Amino acid sequence: MESFVANLLPIVLSASIIGIIVSIWLAWEVLKHPEGNKKVQEVSQAIREGANAYLKRQFKTIAPIVVILTFFLYFTGKTPQLAIGRAGAFLLGSFFSALVGTIGMNIATRANARTATLANKGFGEALSLAFKAGATTGMLTVGLGLLGATLIYWYYGNLATEVLVGFGFGGSLLALFMRVGGGIYTKAADVGADLVGKVEKNIPEDDPRNAAVIADQVGDNVGDCAGMAADLFESYEVTLVAAMILGGATFGLPGVLFPLAVRALGVGTSILGIFSVNAKGKTEIKEGINAILKAFGVSTIVSTIGFFILSDLIASDPRLAIATTTGIVLSGIIFLLTDLATGDHAPVKDIVKQSQTGPATVILSGLVGGFSSTVWQILAIAITIIVSFMIFRGDPTAAAYGVALAGMGMLTTTGLIVSMDSFGPIADNAQGISELSGIKGKSLSILNKLDAIGNTTKATTKGFAIASAVVAAVSLFESYLTDTGLSGINISHPEVFVGFLIGGAIPFLFSSLTIKAVSDSCFAVINEVRRQFKEIPGLMKGTQKPDYARVVDLTTKAALSSLATPALVAIIVPILVGFLLKAEALGGFLAGTILTGQLLAVFMANTGAAWDNAKKMVEEGQMGGKGSDSHKATVVGDTVGDPLKDTSGPAVNPLIKVMNLVAILVAPIVVATNTLSAVHWIIIVFAIILLSYFISQSQKSPTLAKGS
């Protein structure tokens, strides 16, 4: 037993490297398939080029902010060694997060054409290929996440948590940018393409005459693929960091090692899960989903058994395993609740029924279901917290560790979750490419089914991503206390209450900013697509091609121009609250943010998904089917839901984590600063002016050109 603990770090390190190797092997497996005919290659290349161009420019835009923050992090270090470590870890975290997103996206943009081409071999083959491509990103996420954390821990030992905060912050910040930027991009292109194509011109989705159609495909990759991977990378990282901080404070070394071991276990069970997906001989959507869910089940069961073995070996304390298991149970419940809110059940059926009285009642019934779904999800999280608290009854610090372990448990299967999620845009793209390059018949019907499976896995993992972000944020919130040395956060103190009110308002501000950014970017896309239809004479007849690249370029610019304000809000507001209202109020601020962040994010994600599915149900023939008034009403719901479920909702995840990490980083400075000097005031006033300027700029609206 002793020897196991002594050798634990090498084992964990090996696990992380195995994860990376499996990822590379999977990529190789995917890439050895033929890319397809010239037309397919052309379309696929256009998507890849657009996506890479976007990421490249996004990184360029972010670079100065990362540089400034690296200096800032250097100054938050308590000793020179820690200062360098933290700044370096921040860079590393940013780099890894960006890397996961970029590589994942590159594999996805290569797998799409290959999946489209392989579809003629059969449903099972195409599903396997797309899933393997998704798993490349999945395994890279867990491999790199664990590698970074382990190396830092090995080098810094007891001081590691100080440095790991930098690593987590780097990952979170990049995730925030990628979620916001990618989210704006994907929905601006999607909604823009639909509003001109489907609504004005009455041409089908993914029609090659629509100039925004390539941008739409690019969006799937930069949003769902890169953004999601970076986001989950970060939750994975942040729960680990929080668990290590709280574990060290409560249980000493075993408390730090247990989370690392659980992550190593997770690498193993994720690999097991990925290779358990057996799609051979399957032909139906339901079968495909079941194959994936079965693999997920295998992975969770083995993980749970592993928790108990590890907690016995490392800490001889089954409570650690029980707390970790509550997280696994929570993820099961979240899957269920998400399905109840967005699948073929009462709330969605209600939307379908209400579509008979037009778009207004579609929107209202969506709000009804969405508002209540967020209640049940937060209740599930609350019960999990209470249970992990009761496990360590009587010891509040240990209870906080219990919550962090629940987060660890939730994210044990991250490798598999990311695989499931990345599968979505690949299947979606494959289907889009086949439409654009004229692949028809059996292949197309298979790809349509894959797309449907992808939509289901995307929707379920989205609920999971939010819940895990909140559990991660709660763990960070508890580490904030440990870090600041506060005895508590007394919300009845007026300044704490005020911090709390402001914190609760931030997710609303953030959602407003991101929805606005989508609308504005969308306006730009609509203008350009309309212009092309008007000015390119043979476009509508199909004799001339639209200028796809121009829309891609323009969407990129529009999305990036809206990137700064939400990020500034996430970074500057907690600092301002900390200095103006002090550390305890900053704690109240975090609590407020977590609460409304969770409520709003789930509301937006579920409502959007429910509208989407209601539209699909009508398209499948209910209430008059495609083209009916009911269909038009559900299209309105779907369009409203798009930015909610794919931009604002998901972007709230990194938002609350970034704000918690910023708080942890500035807390020591805030605690040390008893009175504000003139310099402080100058900086504060400057920050407020800067923020106000950016927010007021983002309120301005572009003008819409007349439709043809």
Add this chain to the structure above:
Amino acid sequence: MESFVANLLPIVLSASIIGIIVSIWLAWEVLKHPEGNKKVQEVSQAIREGANAYLKRQFKTIAPIVVILTFFLYFTGKTPQLAIGRAGAFLLGSFFSALVGTIGMNIATRANARTATLANKGFGEALSLAFKAGATTGMLTVGLGLLGATLIYWYYGNLATEVLVGFGFGGSLLALFMRVGGGIYTKAADVGADLVGKVEKNIPEDDPRNAAVIADQVGDNVGDCAGMAADLFESYEVTLVAAMILGGATFGLPGVLFPLAVRALGVGTSILGIFSVNAKGKTEIKEGINAILKAFGVSTIVSTIGFFILSDLIASDPRLAIATTTGIVLSGIIFLLTDLATGDHAPVKDIVKQSQTGPATVILSGLVGGFSSTVWQILAIAITIIVSFMIFRGDPTAAAYGVALAGMGMLTTTGLIVSMDSFGPIADNAQGISELSGIKGKSLSILNKLDAIGNTTKATTKGFAIASAVVAAVSLFESYLTDTGLSGINISHPEVFVGFLIGGAIPFLFSSLTIKAVSDSCFAVINEVRRQFKEIPGLMKGTQKPDYARVVDLTTKAALSSLATPALVAIIVPILVGFLLKAEALGGFLAGTILTGQLLAVFMANTGAAWDNAKKMVEEGQMGGKGSDSHKATVVGDTVGDPLKDTSGPAVNPLIKVMNLVAILVAPIVVATNTLSAVHWIIIVFAIILLSYFISQSQKSPTLAKGS
């Protein structure tokens, strides 16, 4: 000075009686005008009968709950004398709240016909009459509110606050019922009438062929008039109670007397304001609004001067006056912010612009403006709290008193606010009656203008009602601490955090329930109106009359059947949280509720009002005017906004106050109960089952009959 304090109670009592007398005199002034021709009388009588029938049945529905709660309150009393006092005060509070609503509504349903008839005498005359009728309710609200509180204080002395909690709870509970029931009624009728009349049949609003048109008018009275009056009566009451509790704990007798004196002053300045409304010779909407706002200005300035005189006389401490003044300043800022969010400014203009691309972008741009508007409003409240905290720097209890005084300041002009608000439905009804009874020409154009003024005053007072509810709730939250003897509410304790998460979820659940209730009731109305169009042969040609009474009856039943669940949630959930998670967690629960309640309520109210105004701007000719695609798009926004702004949003005000008061009432029992006995568990399980049953019932949907 001493003699002033000694004679203060008689002075306060006289002020309350003067308020009531002025109210009676105003009613008499209104009623002496002629009611109008036979047709007008008929329509007016139908509305009055419908409204009274609704209120009567509503009271019958509520009665058993009030009886049960009276017993419950009796058992929360610490001594037999206090037990009887509290139970009696509860009944009195309920009765007064119901009385204010009923009398206000009765005057309104008599003033509507008189205003319609007087319109031929000119704009100024009609405006004056409608405003006087509104002021009847306004003065009754402040008169009865102050009378109740003063009598209780006179009789119980130092123990009065124990009893006053019962009084406040009675008022709050009735307000909750009246807001929820009235809100559901008014929007079910309104939306139902519009969806069949305007959308399906293409007939104008208030067309006599529409069977729901009388129900729609009834709805204006039971929702906007009775619901609003009861709600503000309660805020008025609750801030007074909270200020007396906290003032007593901090400053002793002067701390209790000052709030009473401020209320007496408010009666005087409200009367002054009401009589300063000079509409003579005015002809335009802008002039009318300015006349009302000028009176409001006079009233506030005199009030502010009075605060300083009173604080000098009673406590020789200008800080009391300063804290009270922050409340007045806050109400000014709230008016401004509401106007910026819902008036002719950027957010509404943006919606108008986005109407070019259809209903989806109308909804999205509304969300953008609504989400951000709630941020600025909560920021204004946060700053007010900080300022009142800084006034009493260094003394947290006094700081809480400061917040309560800010609430007192806000509600000083309640008499005038209620007048402005009740004016709305009267003007609206007058216009409706004239349409229904064939009054045309100059009269109708004047009534249209009055209606527009009423819409403006209603929208601004709505923002005010919410903000004052939140400030009232914050004061109650602080009194909760004083009452429980807790040293603080440490939100980093897991069970407090969990209470806090659950509390934050309640306004979402509540909004979901109330929007659902509107949709369901609306379905019933639509079915009936469609049936009448189909089955009554000469209806569409105007040769036969529809059966108005049937729709009125049916809407009444539908609204009342949805009343129980939201009320049960408000009462049972805090009790459950208290017993299961203890007093400190219940404090966290309250904090969560206040936060999301404020954010959601303002979001819903402002977004709804912005959509409404965007529609009006399009109807006035922008973007193609009436009948254009832009207009249809904004009608969708308006319909979505209707239940948000008139049902769910306003109902959140009494919700958070009721939950705070329930918490204060059960707190001593919770604190005394260390371990839960078997009986406790049985009750808890029973309560959970009851609640689950009601919530699951409310999720079921009625079926919609086919349209003709």
